[in-house]
Amino acid sequence: MFELTQNIAALSTPLGGGLAVIRVSGPHSWPGVAQFFSPMGKKHAPWSHRQALVGNWMDGEEVLDQVVLLPFKGPNSFTGEDLVEISFHASPYVVERALHQMAGLGIRPAQAGEFTRRAFMNGKMDLAQAEAVADLLSASHKAAARMAMQHLGGAFSNRIAQMRLGLLDFCALLELELDFSEEEVEFASRSDLAERVQQIEQQIQALLHTYSMGRAIKQGIPVAIVGRPNAGKSTLLNALLQEERALVSDIPGTTRDTVEDELILEGIRFRFIDTAGIRDTQDPIEKLGIERSFDALRRSGMVLHLGDAQSQSLEEFELEEADWRERLGLEDKPILRIWNKMDVPEAQMPAAGGMAISARNGEGLEELKQALLDNLAEMGYGNQDLLISQARHKGLLEQAAQALERVRQHLEAGYSGDLLALDLRQAMRPLEELTGQIGTEEVLGHIFGRFCIGK
Ligand SMILES: Nc1nc2c(ncn2[C@@H]2O[C@H](COP(=O)(O)OP(=O)(O)OP(=O)(O)O)[C@@H](O)[C@H]2O)c(=O)[nH]1
Ligand SMILES: [Mg+2]
Structure with missing residues (x-):
């Protein structure tokens, strides 16, 4: 009908x-x-x-x-x-x-995402906000929901629109000069333009810097638990999760493959990765497991380096850390030093730093969780007013940054106004794609296809 x-x-x-x-x-x-x-x-x-x-x-x-x-x-x-x-x-x-x-x-x-797609088509929201609807629907913890809500509320879209307008202003002035080309007037001050371009480049770089944190918040911050065999890594994982997730035994080399699970602390999702104890070994299977430990170290956002306070010296502990830190190039990776088995009477808390816990009886675990949160704050979480987490956003912002760099170089080289205007238009394009002012059916199909039906 x-x-x-x-x-x-x-x-x-x-x-x-x-x-x-x-x-x-x-x-x-x-x-x-x-x-x-x-x-x-x-x-x-x-x-x-x-x-x-x-x-x-x-x-x-x-x-x-x-x-x-x-x-x-x-x-x-x-x-x-x-x-x-x-x-x-x-x-x-x-x-x-x-x-x-x-x-x-x-x-x-x-169809999947069709309600939201109509909202976009009818100008109720821009593309970045529509993407935020999908993010909010899949947000399972506070930090991810907050990030999605910021985008849904338009904070990201507004920032992008501001940048674009900042470029458009100059573009219009440069294009106006073309109409007066015989008179050699300069409506667009080149030094003001250089300053504007630099400002916007900085804003874009600041947003790009938030990407890995944004991703980590969405997917959970990977925290590798590493240390030598028998330090109590699997016991610690189980204690954090309050679940017998990983096998524990007094035989060194029990954990062969990485075991991962999530824990939400104060609304932030952490993904703990229990790893095989790192040592020199001839056992081929154990070797493979240790390769996986190295992998976990590389992809982690933070590392819990667990020492055995019952039997390990500080020197040994530091050598071990220096070894994989250098070998894997982890100079910037935040590492928390933790001494386990403090319940054992002969346990020694080595003088130089670190926290003391007992994974077995739970002592010090609350402090450890707090240290994880503090570390995250040190890494910049909570300082940014706006985070990005979509690969599409990152890619387009990178394109805009590259185009702006060209504008800057061409300004320095004294290019004419018409060429600068073209450069500026190129820098505006990816910003317009971000909010969906321009775009292809393919992009829209991809974005809305990720939604479920009824949204
Ligand atoms: N006393 C005491 N023993 C502990 C503690 N944590 C772990 N253990 C014991 O230490 C032994 C090794 O524990 P695991 O958790 O399997 O050690 P791991 O670091 O995972 O060892 P691998 O998987 O072999 O690398 C087990 O016998 C644990 O019961 C602790 O806090 N105090
Ligand atoms: Mg283990």
């Missing part, structure tokens, strides 16, 4: 709870839904923007369910179109039946 491409419906909540919300969007969403809705009490309840209605959802003469409707009048809706949210009881049969009934009218099932 309705134009098939225009109206869409989908279940927006997962089944399994008490309620199931079906979202319907498009120019005929209101009259479409009204066909099946019989308001409670009155025969004709007026529909108005954001006024909930209670009533029966009819399947022919039969009542399929009692529902609550919430109509939104476009453009003041999520998609920017007329939209209705219908809360059903979460019966798989009811949901499927209602969607089937609507499909019969020409309200077709929505």
Whole structure:
């Protein structure tokens, strides 16, 4: 009955709870839904923007369910179109039946991400904000949700738009000069332009610097637990997770393969990696395991170097650390030194630094967790007002930075205004792609394809 491409419906909540919300969007969403809705009490309840209605959802003469409707009048809706949210009881049969009934009218099932895509197309949000919707949906802890909310709120988009405008100003002036080319006027001060370009380059570099932290926040900060065999690494992993996750034994070389698991501390996700104890060995399997320990060291954001306070000297501990630090080139990697087995009476806390814990009885574990959080603060977490975490954003910002570098070089080389204007346009392009002002169907398909249906 309705134009098939225009109206869409989908279940927006997962089944399994008490309620199931079906979202319907498009120019005929209101009259479409009204066909099946019989308001409670009155025969004709007026529909108005954001006024909930209670009533029966009819399947022919039969009542399929009692529902609550919430109509939104476009453009003041999520998609920017007329939209209705219908809360059903979460019966798989009811949901499927209602969607089937609507499909019969020409309200077709929505594709993955189609609601958000419509919101983007109708100017309700830009592309970076639409991406943030997906990030927020997958955020399982506070830090990731906060980061997504910042982008969703437009902080990132605004910053990008500001940069672009800053370049556009100069571009317009340079292009104006072309109209007066005979008169050799300079509307755009070259020194002001150089300063502006430098400022924007700095802002871009600052954002690029946040990428690894942004990624780590989203995926969890990898923390490698390393040390010599029998130091108690697996015991520590188990104690942190409060779960017998890794095998523990008094035989050195118990852990052969890395074991990973997550822990959320104060809203930040850490991914602990228990590794094979590092030592010289002829055992080929153990060697392979130690290679994996090195791998874990390389990809970790932080390292817990565990020493055995019962039997290891400080000198040995430091030699061991220097060895893999040099071998793997880990000069900048934050390493926390931890002495384990402090419960043993003969344990020695070596004079030079580090924390003392007992993985076995839990002593010092709270301090260790706090040290992890403090270290993160030292690495800059919490200082940045804005973080990026999408590879697409990083790639485009790098392109913009390179283009700006060219502008700077060409300015120094005294290039003419028309060439500088071209350079500036090139630097603006990736910024425009970031917010989706320009873009290809392919990019949009890729971004919205990552969403689930109903979002
Ligand atoms: N007394 C005491 N013993 C501990 C402590 N932590 C671990 N152990 C013991 O030390 C031995 C080795 O512990 P693991 O956790 O398997 O050591 P690991 O570092 O994982 O060893 P590998 O996997 O071989 O590299 C086990 O017998 C543990 O019970 C501790 O805090 N105090
Ligand atoms: Mg182990």
